Amino acid sequence: MAQENKLVLRHADSPGYTNDLDCYLRHGGYEILKKAFSLPPRELAEGKRLSAPEQIREEVKMSGLRGRGGAGFSCGLKWSFVDRRSGKPIYLICNADESEPGTFKDRQIIHKDPHQLLEGMIISCFANDVHLAYIYIRGEFPEGARILNRALQEARAKNFLGKNILGTGYDLEIHVHRGAGAYICGEETGLIESLEGKRPYPRIKPPYFPAVLGLWMCPTIVNNVETLCHVKHIMAMGASEYAKLGTPNNTGTRIVSLSGHVRRPGYYEIEVGKVTLGELINDPAFGGGLREGRQLKAIIPGGSSAKVLKAGETFKLKRKGPDGKELEQELNVLDLPYDFDSLMAAGTMSGSSAVIVMDDSTDIVEALANISEFYAHESCGQCTPCREGSLWMSKALNRLTHGQGRAQDADYLLKIADNIPGGRTICAFGEACSWPVQSFVAKFKDEFVARGKADEARAKADSPTVRGGQTAPAKPAAELTH
Numbered sequence: 001m002a003q004e005n006k007l008v009l010r011h012a013d014s015p016g017y018t019n020d021l022d023c024y025l026r027h028g029g030y031e032i033l034k035k036a037f038s039l040p041p042r043e044l045a046e047g048k049r050l051s052a053p054e055q056i057r058e059e060v061k062m063s064g065l066r067g068r069g070g071a072g073f074s075c076g077l078k079w080s081f082v083d084r085r086s087g088k089p090i091y092l093i094c095n096a097d098e099s100e101p102g103t104f105k106d107r108q109i110i111h112k113d114p115h116q117l118l119e120g121m122i123i124s125c126f127a128n129d130v131h132l133a134y135i136y137i138r139g140e141f142p143e144g145a146r147i148l149n150r151a152l153q154e155a156r157a158k159n160f161l162g163k164n165i166l167g168t169g170y171d172l173e174i175h176v177h178r179g180a181g182a183y184i185c186g187e188e189t190g191l192i193e194s195l196e197g198k199r200p201y202p203r204i205k206p207p208y209f210p211a212v213l214g215l216w217m218c219p220t221i222v223n224n225v226e227t228l229c230h231v232k233h234i235m236a237m238g239a240s241e242y243a244k245l246g247t248p249n250n251t252g253t254r255i256v257s258l259s260g261h262v263r264r265p266g267y268y269e270i271e272v273g274k275v276t277l278g279e280l281i282n283d284p285a286f287g288g289g290l291r292e293g294r295q296l297k298a299i300i301p302g303g304s305s306a307k308v309l310k311a312g313e314t315f316k317l318k319r320k321g322p323d324g325k326e327l328e329q330e331l332n333v334l335d336l337p338y339d340f341d342s343l344m345a346a347g348t349m350s351g352s353s354a355v356i357v358m359d360d361s362t363d364i365v366e367a368l369a370n371i372s373e374f375y376a377h378e379s380c381g382q383c384t385p386c387r388e389g390s391l392w393m394s395k396a397l398n399r400l401t402h403g404q405g406r407a408q409d410a411d412y413l414l415k416i417a418d419n420i421p422g423g424r425t426i427c428a429f430g431e432a433c434s435w436p437v438q439s440f441v442a443k444f445k446d447e448f449v450a451r452g453k454a455d456e457a458r459a460k461a462d463s464p465t466v467r468g469g470q471t472a473p474a475k476p477a478a479e480l481t482h
């Protein structure tokens, strides 16, 4: 039977656990940091030696850890891109913006176990020769910022931070920086601009890859809250033990934010790929099923920007059989393992691991209108396809939800959505605003067309007939906002 496997939230969710340093220390807190600091140099062939930081970087790479922020990029690989020869300082930024709609996992860690995040960050900083790091937390999390600042004070008082940490000669300071509440501040280069005190306009890549030209044009690592916590566990367990959690290429555990029409919405930590979407929705250990008498209609599997999945859809996935040979399997949407690769093979993504469940009471046109309104509001406006396209899509959807739609609106929406992504924009927001439209309209086209046709028929019936059998011009559209 599918069940949770708590690694990051193991202590945080246990009864009586509090978020102060004393409690953290009673549960073995900062012991892994001490272990990381005291790793003896490892002798290699040809007289080479791996320093403690190099060994940590190696372990993280071998663990297979993939970023928990959205893209699922290999953490070890990202760290290997850092320009260590520039002579400039290297910075680390913890991305605590948690801005993807449907996502509420990082705040659990911050609120319940802030020292775990700090320990993961300090190990990561030590591994990468970072002496100044930031936690960029969204503006709407004042309580989280307060908790983190208190945790930082406690850590400084015990010399887990500051000068000559625990007598190792290693110096590190971490600051909390509060954003002002823009979705685009979660995008790593927008975040960096914001941290520098500017508008969060994402930077174009190349050349502005953070690992080379990041904060203050210095090499910078940006990692998600949950990703950084895993670094501590990789060092505690060792890369090979850690990699046994989850499934090949999808290692470790992941906290899933489950919301929508399930009986038990909430956050659940699972081994990646060991639980299916259907189990997340229906199993009593997770969502506990839909409400009485309701049928599943759709699932957004990775935050609002992920392409929607339709109930009953099937996908052909290549998987390894028991004999290790690759075989193609046809899987129902509910049988998709919840991992990075399976969801990508199903044409969507696990993104920020926010699963939004919609039953047959959902007005799919309304749902997409809601999502698109958000993206139109949040586009930073630098790129014409994103700025104009997101607004046009939102306006067309607004028309459809206000009784002023047209039968061809579905095709119109697809045409716009198809012309935003694909390298036409500076950042991946172009994809984020288009994917919901492309997938909702493609998979539920009949609902969009029916809405538009009904609106047209009503408008025709309402129009007074004028001389010659012609109809009067349609009523002016109501004020459309986005």
Ligand SMILES: Cc1cc2nc3c(=O)[nH]c(=O)nc-3n(C[C@H](O)[C@H](O)[C@H](O)COP(=O)(O)O)c2cc1C
Pocket: 066, 067, 068, 069, 070, 071, 072, 073, 075, 078, 095, 096, 097, 098, 099, 100, 183, 184, 185, 186, 187, 188, 189, 222, 223, 224, 225, 227, 228, 427, 428, 429, 432
């Ligand atoms: C529009 C947009 C919003 C994003 N928002 C977040 C966010 O809120 N939190 C986050 O960790 N990553 C977010 N990301 C991903 C970050 O750019 C970056 O890839 C991530 O922080 C890297 O951390 P990871 O490798 O540990 O996942 C966003 C990306 C885009 C394109």
Ligand code: SF4
Pocket: 184, 201, 202, 378, 379, 380, 381, 382, 383, 384, 386, 387, 425, 426, 427, 428, 429, 430
């Ligand atoms: S894609 Fe959109 S959000 Fe990203 S830089 Fe361009 S306009 Fe801004």
